Amino acid sequence: MSTAAKKWYKLDNAAKIYPAVRTRTWSGNFRVSATLKEDVDPVILQAALDDIRKRIVNLNLELKKGLFWYFFEETDRPVYVQPDTHDPCGRIGGRHNNEMPYRVCYYRGRIAIEVFHALADGTGGMIFLRSLLARYIELKYHEKIPEYRDIILCSSEFDEEELEDAFKRYARFRTIKSRKELHGYHFQSEELPDNEISVITGIIPFDKIHEKSKEYSVTVTEYIVSLMINAFMTAQSESNTRVERPIKVSVPINLRKIYSSKTLRNFALFINPGIEPRYGEFTFREITEEVHHFMRMNNKEKYLNAIMCKNLSDEMSPIVRAIPLGIKNIAMYIAFKMYGETLVSSTFSNLGRIDLPDEMEKYVDRVQFMLGRFMNGMPSAAATSYQGNMYITWTSGKEDKKVEREFFTSLVKAGVPVLIESNCL
Amino acid sequence: MSYCVNCGVELDKSQKECPLCSTPVINPNESLESDAPAPYPRTETVAGAMRKLRSIAVMLVTVILFLPLLVCPLCDFIITGRITWSVYVIASVVYAYTVVIPPLVFKRNILVKCVWIDFFTTLTFLYVINKVTTPDSNWFYILVVPISIFAMFGFHIILWACRRINVLSTVSLSFLISAFFSIYLEYILSVFLQRSFMISWSLLVSASCLALALVFLLISRMTRLRAFIKKRMHL
Structure with a gap:
């Protein structure tokens, strides 16, 4: 690709913070993976990756520095699939993966894509994975994969919308919503050294957890968020802190469902349901009610659009735009430290039910989603459901597993069986 | 299949202990399959x-x-x-x-x-x-030892404050320690130079530090004052 022909793209609104706060050993990443019934053939996987890169332009972008902002530029740099490591979601960028904002790993039957959040959100990442998986199955098993929701086939036509900054397209700028919020409780424990990550996956029968959430008249996401809040509440009450802080769990809302955008880049906003322990002790039912009503109140197009406008208005201010990138990076780092991860106690991202066409489903055993380690190491969770099982993966940078334990044991106590696997052997 | 006796969760065959509570897996009916595939490779980590x-x-x-x-x-x-x-x-x-x-x-x-x-x-x-x-x-015993001990003492107090109390109170405490330190330093110097102890330059330093300590303490204690400053000086 000649230099003159290289196309470049501005980072979307949500992406802008990630390169600025990236450190030498940490970057904000997530991971989506699928486990096949047979071991992965790396040669075929490489061929499949090369093929889908010809179709999905987002996978051919590398992050570059401008004078005022970072930007993505198209590249023909090769991306090589690599064996998986013991601690997933390590820093992306630098020599190890040729400055590309993602990496593709394999281990036994598992194919995983780890994505730097500046490139895409969880839904976008899952589309990359499903498309890669489709091409791999086509090449390995000579199956003809039909057109299917959220799968981009190599034979399909490129759609400009896949690269659009959907925030800018849909923000109305009629009103903006204040971002003012109290700082949330943070689980205190010794941190794992060197940005190590602990991964604990709970495999749960979906119908059981669904049944349980119905008992409380809430959705599965709301039920899990309530369980998380309950776990953090127990941790806070056992820590004997003088000042009790609100416990809030950040939940990303996939805006594609509201605006029907086809973008593969970031297009999600966060809402933070939670409880304020200073009002008194909350029973689990009360927590579920708080979460349920908060989600119903805030997960509305008008509110979300106002948040989107607030985020965009900061970015579009002429003063902010004129500040050189180096200074902007420092300011964004400070802002991230003050408001980024401090507002909430944890994050829960649920990609929901992953369905694949029959031609693919017979080869795929499991589809999983995992968040990378947060800068402050707070325990956070991500989930997918596939073929009747729900995979809830907790990632944490803390030594103490009190929150994860409280979460999974509450499920067991509620009569939901849990199978645990982890990278802590 | 093994369950954690403590948490009640079922454990993957590769787990030698429960990842949630570190209780070892002991299943008399099922010997631990050491070659059971681990969910993550045992490669070198970052x-x-x-x-x-x-x-x-x-x-x-x-x-x-x-x-x-x-x-x-x-x-x-x-x-x-x-x-x-x-x-x-x-x-x-x-x-x-x-x-x-x-x-x-x-x-x-x-x-x-x-x-x-x-x-x-x-x-x-x-x-x-x-x-x-x-x-x-004897400058080592007269100057270095007392100054170093005071510095270590101050460091540990500030460290304790960072973990226990809020930022504004910690800053206030740091200024208070600095005020005492300046007087102590002048005293140590007068002992070393064999002069009679008279507070001179340290008065200026300690007075400024005490004033600042008081300001920060007031800001940290008075919610209304804090709100007023926030309102008047917000960016």
Whole structure:
């Protein structure tokens, strides 16, 4: 690709913070993976990756520095699939993966894509994975994969919308919503050294957890968020802190469902349901009610659009735009430290039910989603459901597993069986 | 299949202990399958690579500092027939080594451990310098020891405050410690210079520090004042 022909793209609104706060050993990443019934053939996987890169332009972008902002530029740099490591979601960028904002790993039957959040959100990442998986199955098993929701086939036509900054397209700028919020409780424990990550996956029968959430008249996401809040509440009450802080769990809302955008880049906003322990002790039912009503109140197009406008208005201010990138990076780092991860106690991202066409489903055993380690190491969770099982993966940078334990044991106590696997052997 | 007796969760066959509570897996009916496939490969981790990099840095620093430690006393001895100026080199190299190495070696509580090591090595280094350069003077005992002990004391109080109380109160406490430190320093200097103790320059320093300590304390205590400042000075 000649230099003159290289196309470049501005980072979307949500992406802008990630390169600025990236450190030498940490970057904000997530991971989506699928486990096949047979071991992965790396040669075929490489061929499949090369093929889908010809179709999905987002996978051919590398992050570059401008004078005022970072930007993505198209590249023909090769991306090589690599064996998986013991601690997933390590820093992306630098020599190890040729400055590309993602990496593709394999281990036994598992194919995983780890994505730097500046490139895409969880839904976008899952589309990359499903498309890669489709091409791999086509090449390995000579199956003809039909057109299917959220799968981009190599034979399909490129759609400009896949690269659009959907925030800018849909923000109305009629009103903006204040971002003012109290700082949330943070689980205190010794941190794992060197940005190590602990991964604990709970495999749960979906119908059981669904049944349980119905008992409380809430959705599965709301039920899990309530369980998380309950776990953090127990941790806070056992820590004997003088000042009790609100416990809030950040939940990303996939805006594609509201605006029907086809973008593969970031297009999600966060809402933070939670409880304020200073009002008194909350029973689990009360927590579920708080979460349920908060989600119903805030997960509305008008509110979300106002948040989107607030985020965009900061970015579009002429003063902010004129500040050189180096200074902007420092300011964004400070802002991230003050408001980024401090507002909430944890994050829960649920990609929901992953369905694949029959031609693919017979080869795929499991589809999983995992968040990378947060800068402050707070325990956070991500989930997918596939073929009747729900995979809830907790990632944490803390030594103490009190929150994860409280979460999974509450499920067991509620009569939901849990199978645990982890990278802590 | 094994269950954790503590948490009640079922455990993957590769787990030797429960990842949630570290209870070992003991299942008399099912011996642990040590070759059961682990969910994540047992490869070298990024953290492991970082540790390796640090151990290389430790080795490199050791070699670089070991050379003058070997060469200088040898040259000194060959030229003068005894150890003279090379004592400075030896003391400085050992000091540099003890300052540079601990941050590379420790994994946890790096700040506290390094400050304590630096405290002892600085004392030892200055003791050696005192004995070699001015054996008749007692500046090490009169100046260095009390100042270092006060500094360590202040450091631990501020560290405790950082963990226990809010930022504004910690800043206030730091100014308060600085105020006492300036008076204490002037007193120590007057003892060393064998003059009668009179508060002079430290009065200015401590008065400013006390004023600042009071301001920060008031801001931290008075919610309405804090809200007023926030309103008037917001960005």
